[in-house]
Every structure is written in C-alpha cells, then in structure tokens.
Amino acid sequence: MPDRAPLRIVLAEDSALLREGLLAILERAGHEVIAAVGDADALLAFTDHTRPDVVITDIRMPPTHTDEGLRAAAELRRRHRDLAVLVLSAYVADAYLAELLDTTGGGGIGYLLKDRVGHVRDFLDSLRRVAGGETVVDPQVVRGLLDRHQPDGPLDVLSEREREVLGLMAEGRTNGSIAAALFVTEAAVRKHVGNIFAKLRLDPATDRRVSAVLAYLREA
Amino acid sequence: MSPPPDVWTALRSWPWRLLASGWPWRALAYLVSGAAVGVVVAVALFALVGVGLLTLVILVGVLVLAGVPLLAALVADVERKRLRLILPEAGRDAIEPPQPIAWGDRLRALRRLRISGPEVGYTVLLGTVLWLVDAVALNLLIALPGVLVLAPVLIRADAPVAFGPWQITTPTEAWIAAVPGLVLLVVGLYATTLLAAAQASLARLLLEPAQTRLTAAVADLRRSRVDLVDAFETERRRIERDLHDGAQQRLVALTLTLGLAELEMPEGAGLDLVRQAHSQAETALAELRATVRGIHPRVLVDHGLTAAVHELADAAGLPVAVDLQVDGRLPPPVEAAAYFVVAEALTNTVRHAGATSARIQGRVSGDRLEVEIRDDGSGGAAMRPGGGLAGLATRLAALDGDLEVTSPPGGPTEVRMTCPTALP
Numbered sequence: 001m002p003d004r005a006p007l008r009i010v011l012a013e014d015s016a017l018l019r020e021g022l023l024a025i026l027e028r029a030g031h032e033v034i035a036a037v038g039d040a041d042a043l044l045a046f047t048d049h050t051r052p053d054v055v056i057t058d059i060r061m062p063p064t065h066t067d068e069g070l071r072a073a074a075e076l077r078r079r080h081r082d083l084a085v086l087v088l089s090a091y092v093a094d095a096y097l098a099e100l101l102d103t104t105g106g107g108g109i110g111y112l113l114k115d116r117v118g119h120v121r122d123f124l125d126s127l128r129r130v131a132g133g134e135t136v137v138d139p140q141v142v143r144g145l146l147d148r149h150q151p152d153g154p155l156d157v158l159s160e161r162e163r164e165v166l167g168l169m170a171e172g173r174t175n176g177s178i179a180a181a182l183f184v185t186e187a188a189v190r191k192h193v194g195n196i197f198a199k200l201r202l203d204p205a206t207d208r209r210v211s212a213v214l215a216y217l218r219e220a
Numbered sequence: 221m222s223p224p225p226d227v228w229t230a231l232r233s234w235p236w237r238l239l240a241s242g243w244p245w246r247a248l249a250y251l252v253s254g255a256a257v258g259v260v261v262a263v264a265l266f267a268l269v270g271v272g273l274l275t276l277v278i279l280v281g282v283l284v285l286a287g288v289p290l291l292a293a294l295v296a297d298v299e300r301k302r303l304r305l306i307l308p309e310a311g312r313d314a315i316e317p318p319q320p321i322a323w324g325d326r327l328r329a330l331r332r333l334r335i336s337g338p339e340v341g342y343t344v345l346l347g348t349v350l351w352l353v354d355a356v357a358l359n360l361l362i363a364l365p366g367v368l369v370l371a372p373v374l375i376r377a378d379a380p381v382a383f384g385p386w387q388i389t390t391p392t393e394a395w396i397a398a399v400p401g402l403v404l405l406v407v408g409l410y411a412t413t414l415l416a417a418a419q420a421s422l423a424r425l426l427l428e429p430a431q432t433r434l435t436a437a438v439a440d441l442r443r444s445r446v447d448l449v450d451a452f453e454t455e456r457r458r459i460e461r462d463l464h465d466g467a468q469q470r471l472v473a474l475t476l477t478l479g480l481a482e483l484e485m486p487e488g489a490g491l492d493l494v495r496q497a498h499s500q501a502e503t504a505l506a507e508l509r510a511t512v513r514g515i516h517p518r519v520l521v522d523h524g525l526t527a528a529v530h531e532l533a534d535a536a537g538l539p540v541a542v543d544l545q546v547d548g549r550l551p552p553p554v555e556a557a558a559y560f561v562v563a564e565a566l567t568n569t570v571r572h573a574g575a576t577s578a579r580i581q582g583r584v585s586g587d588r589l590e591v592e593i594r595d596d597g598s599g600g601a602a603m604r605p606g607g608g609l610a611g612l613a614t615r616l617a618a619l620d621g622d623l624e625v626t627s628p629p630g631g632p633t634e635v636r637m638t639c640p641t642a643l644p
Contacts (some may be wrong), residue, residue: 015469028480066522090464091509091519091531092372115505118475118498120483141534 001170004030007131008051011036012043012057012069013088022056029124038062040072047076047083054084054131058114070099077107086110086130088117089138097141110136129172135174135213155216157199165192170213227306227417232600235406244409247416248362250305251354254419257298258351264291265347292336292343296427299342303427306420340425350419357415361408368401445618449553453516456556460516463508471505517559524548525555529562529580536566538577544591545583553642557615558582558591558637561623564608565593565635573597573633584641589621592636599631609635619643 009031013019017034026033035046039062047055055076056071073085087100097111110130117123117136127134133184155163168178175193179186196212223241224230230243238244265288272285366376371381371394381388381397388394478498485491512518520528526544533540549555562580569575575597582591603609603625613623621639 014463015473017469017473018476021473025476025480058520091517114472115475115502118472118479118502120476120479123479133307217575 007054007127008033008050008052009033010043010046010052011056012038012040012055012061013070014038014058014061014065018058018114025117025120025123026056026127029120031127040068043069043072044075048079051080052083054086054108054127056086056088056127059087059089067099073100080107082107084108084110084130084133086112086127086136088112088114090114097137101135106133108133108135111141112136112138113140126172134172137170139171142170144168155200158196162192162196162199165189166196166212166216169193170216226309227413227420231410231414231417231550235410236495238410238413239406244413246277246595247409247413248358250302250416250420251358251412253302254416255351255354255358257295257302258346258354259260261291261295261343261347262351265344268373289336289340290345294341295346296336296339299346299423300427303420303423306416307424321624342423342426353415354419357391357412361411362405365401365404365408368397369405371395371397371401411453442620446553449615449618450643453553453556456516457521460512460518460521463512463515464518468505468508468512471501471508475501475505514563520555520559521552525550525558525582528559529582532559532563532566533580536578537570538575540566540577541579543579543581546589547584550584550589550641553619553643554589554621554639554641557612557619557621557639558589561609561612561616561635561637562590562593564612565633567608568594568601569593569633571599573599575631575632588642589641590636590638592634594632594634597631597632597633598629599627600629601625601633603626612637 007161009026009027011019011022011033013022013036016038019038023033023036034050034052035042037043037046041056043055043057055073057073059067059069061068073087076083077085085100086108087110089111091113099113100109108130110126112123112126112193116126129136155166158166164182165178168181173181175186175189179189182189193212200212222236224233224243227243227247228400230241231309233241268284268287268291272281272287275281275284297432298614327347367381372391374381375388375391375394388397475498478494478501481494482491482498485494516529517528518619519531525546529544530542533542550558566578569578573595575595578593578595580591580593582589603613609623609625614636616623616639619639623636625633626638627633
C-alpha cells in the first residue's frame, strides 16, 4: 500500500524517558526519525534543515515548560505550509486546541493526549492520518466539547443527531465508521453530513468536512 | 545616606549621623517639654489630692478627688500628641473620633466611672518621677557638658566657671575643659535620646487606645494568614511538579513499552497478560492524574482559572455550561481557591445531587471575583464541619472571601463564592 511508506519524522519531547519510548514505537513501525530533540529551538532548526513529513512535538518544553512546543508548531506551519504537525499534550486544554487550529498551513494537524500514545496502533494510525493531511483531535477532547452545551452558538441550528454526527466527524471518523457507531446506514450518515454542510452554509469550494469540524471545534 | 528613619535606628548609628539627624533635638524638646508639663501636673495633682483629702471629712473631697481622672484624661490627650515627637508612627492607625470629645461628655463619662487606669497611672508617674528624671538628666547630661564646652567663651565674658572646688580661671584651663566637655556632650545626647525614646515608648504603651494596638495586630495576623495560604499553595505546586516530572512520566513510559510489547508478542496467554498489565498501568496513570489534579492542576498554573474550569467541566461526567468572564491572571491563591470550589461543587453534584446538568458562571466585578455553580439536582446539600466545602470556606476566609451554599430540599443547589482579586 502506498500509504504504508515510511514517514520522515522530527520528534521533540523534553523527557528523555518518553523520547526513547516514542522513538522505539516509531522505529518499530518502520518510520524514519531524522532527529529526536529535547527543546523547541532544536525542533525549529532540525525541521528547517531536514524538511520532514511530520513533526511530533510535546507542548510543554524547556525553558518555561508552558507552551514552547505549540508556539514552535505554529511557527513551523508558517514557514512550511505542507508540514504536518502532531502535538502531544499532558492534559486537555481548549486554549491549546484553539491556538493550534488557528495556525496557518495546509498540512494535517493532530492534537493527542500523551496517554493515547500507549495505544500504539491507534497512535500510529493517527500519525498516518495527520501525515495524510487530516485533522485528528483526541476523542477525550472531543467528548469534553460534546458535553458542553453552548446556547446561541452557530451550531444551534443543527439537530441533536446532526451534532452527534459532527462530533464523530471531529474525531476523524469516516462516514462508514460513523454509520457503524450510530447503527445507521452509510447513506443516512451522508444525508446528515449534507444537512450539516447546508445548515452551516459551508462554501463547496473548500474542504467542507474540515470546515465543519473546525466550526464545531471553535465553538467550544 | 538617608537620615535614620526612626529613633531606635538613630541610636544605633555613628555620632555624626545622629547629630546630623533631627532625633537628638526632638529628644531634647521632648524632655524639656516633659519636665515643664510634669511640673504643672505635679502642682495640679498635689492640689487636687491635698484639698481632696482635707475636705474628705465633709464629703466635698470625693468630688475633688474625682478631678484626678479628669486631669489624667487631659494629660493623656496632651501626652499622646507630645509623644509623636519621638514616635511619629504612634497613633497613625488610630480611628479618630468623629468629633472632639466635649468636656461635658467627659464629665458624664466620669459619672459612669469610666476611669482609665493606665491614664491615671501615667499622670501620677509624670507628676512624681518622670519630670524629676527629665530635669536631672537635662542638667547632668546636657547643661553640665554644655558649660564645659562654652568655658572659653564664658571666661572671656569674665564669668567665673566653677564646679565645686574646681575653678576655671585661665583661657588655657578653659580650652582643656572644653575637649572632655565635647565628648561628654555627645555621650549626653545619646543618653537623652535614649531616655526620650524610652519615655515615649512607655507613654505609648500606657496611653495608646487598645483599639489601635488591636488594629495593628489584626493586620499582622491577616498578613500571616495569607502568607500561610500562599506557602501552602507553593508547597502543593512543588508536590504536583515532583509527581508530574517523576512518577507520571515513568508510568507513561511504561504504557509505551507495554504497548510496544503487545505489537511484538504472538497471540496467546502471554499477550493477554501484557494487555492486562497495560490496562493496569493505564488505571494507575489515570488515578495518579486524578490525585495530581486534586493537589494542584497543571492547567491552572499554565493557563489560569478559565482554562482550568473548562477542563473540570469537560471531565465532570455531565453536561456543564461554563460562562466565565475572567480576563488575565489572578493571584495564585485566589485562582486555586476558586478552582477548588468549582471542583468540590461539581464533585458533590455528580455524587449526591442526581443532577442532569450544571452551570458555572463567574466574573470579576469591581475588585471581587464571583463564581457561582448551580445544578438541577435534588438539593439538600449543606456545609458540614470537616467537609470539603467547609475547608474551602476557611481557605476563602483567609483571603477575605466567603462561600455560600443554598440548597433547599428538592433543589436546585447553588454554591456561590466571592473573593477579592487582590491579596489582603
């Protein structure tokens, strides 16, 4: 399969323990880790020089341990439009997600909790999808957003079922997978998706699936 | 170098600094005026007590003796003002009476026998001992060395200078006397300044209204309480950091290794065990995270109250609407207190209330943070001694905030906190 081609990756994680663990997983999956670094400056330098397919970065890194990784990711997406970025977070913070989604660039974006990495297959799958240009947001984050009822938001025009479908889209699922999760036919899902696009008045010229998900994620 | 800020600092400094500062002159003024006031008080006391005792047999003496506390009140008024010469900070925090107390009111107060013991005591002390001490000290410590220093001038003016049998008659003798005189004068200025400081402190101790001292003590206590809360907060942060950088990272690494092992192993009993180990490690990690969140959540440190409350709401397990209008960061103890109020209220909602949804509203209005957590549950919640909410109420009280729980049977439950956004 063509999408099983090994990815060229730059990895940034300040904890040596986790860096080694991630390195082992990525190499086991056959990917090429060009550089495994411990801070944002090294991440920027190596990415500029080696032009990887994907950058995987921890959000909190030295020196201040706040959002160095996130800022580096935003900067990299400005410099290299097609670069895919997968961001790892120790906890759920919407502020991170909003900042990440607001970054410019055409490559895929991923926002995963660190705990997810232990589920190696899922993690590698997410990585593959981010490299393919998709937006992948951690299911736990999405569930949190779903639970939050925000009256008078742009998504208020959607029905309960449509919101549900949109939530699953935001998890990065395909129509088939959504149909299976909701115990309906794929045709029914396609109808819901069409309704969502229409109700949110999304421009057919853009990737409406991504736009819908972004609208959904931004509302929270 | 700036002049010494108070009399005690002045006393510890070198002679040139002491003399350049205003303190010795203030001390002299204090002692001179003290001797003068003391003489007047002595005369007045002698008259009042003498006449009072003599006329006691015809009962008029009782009235005359009642003049002593009245005199004491008057003397105390004068002395409180005078002691600011030496201790300018005295009485600064005093709550001034809205208008000067009229003498008629003082007389009525006397009738109710509101006699201030310390004021009477100080007045008697001033009239008997203090003015004598002042007078003697001024003579011995200032006047005597002063004459020695001025001896060369006095000789020229043909005024004979004599100390008992010792007479200064020639200019040479006068100059020889002036040198030790100068040294004695400097020593005398230190001694008089010390004496004035001691007397003013005594006067302050006896005359300053108890309320002023209590106000100062309360301010101190409040500061130290906030310091305690702050220290507590810092310690929690340190523990959180240790757990986050230590055990938590190792557990994540362990789940990575176990995840990898799952990929490597063939189906069978071994793989099942590894999967089991993996899920156990994840449970441990989740529990550790929950503990860390209960100690001090990272998101609160990094992103402040709004982000941390959103995270709480997401993890609550029921739909929670959040409407927080808090821009920027608040002092860490305030953020932490508000965060834990929300956390505790949501925990109670989920555990006891049988609620289907909750709403968190918060805003900074003026200089106070207000946060309200409301659920649609069955109510009946209360702040129990030793409970989580009671502990938070104590914590808020230290910050000058308060916590209110209204929860009628049948619901809804409403937890409301307010807290100043600046530390006391």
